[in-house]
Amino acid sequence: MIVVIQKSLEASVQIEGNIKGQIGNGLMILVGIENEDGQEDIEWLSRKIVNMRLFEDEEGVMNKSLLDVDGEILLISQFTLHASTKKGNRPSYIKAAKPDVAIPLYEKMIAQLEGDLGKPIATGEFGADMKVSLINDGPVTIIVDSKNRQ
Template identity: 65%
Template sequence: MKAVIQRVSEASVTIDGNKVADIQKGLLVLVGVEDTSNQEDINWLSSKIVNLRVFGDENGVMNLSVKDIDGDVIVVSQFTLHASTKKGNRPSYIKASKPDIAIPVYEKFVAQMESDMGKKIQTGEFGADMKVALINDGPVTIIIDTKNKE
């Protein structure tokens, strides 16, 4: 699994003109699933994101997590995170899981995030054409690949 985590002062997801997710201070998480993604990856990635210290403390030092600040989270599925650009100019998405594998993993990841956060996680809609709006705070953007967890 790969994730792009962005610290935001606000973010939203709109599908067909309808806003389906809307947060203020928190994290926007774009997540991509591979066929090798498993429950261990889900647990590790969720815990890593929830406890990632990217919010400023009273001294302005990035020392607090989204959970510490009682922030909100939007999780959006994004298969393009697994794009290969080695050959040519058209990305290949062969490493990205097909929906029959990716949807259950994505749903388990969202459920694990909710468990780790102790609150509801907002989401986009798997496979939908989404318009994601955000104000990246900092900017702070972190990329995590579960293949690099060791």
């Protein structure tokens, strides 16, 4: 499971012109799911996300977590994070999990993040054509792959 974490001042996702989810101060997260992903990946990533120190303390040092600043999360499914670009000019998405595998894992990721954060999170809609807006604070963008834990 790969996530792209972007620190945001505000972020939102629209589907067919309607806002599906939006946040203020917090993290906008793109998540890519592959067939080998499971509950262990979800739990590890969720703990990493809510505890990662990306927010400034009183001295301006990134020393506070999402929990410390009572921040919000916008989680967007993004199968293209698993694109292979080794051959040719058309990316291959063969590593990305099909919906019958990915949707239940995406829903478990939502539940895990809500439990670890202690409040509901905003989301997109799996498989929908989404328009995502973001004011990236910093900018701070971190990529984390649950397969690279060690």
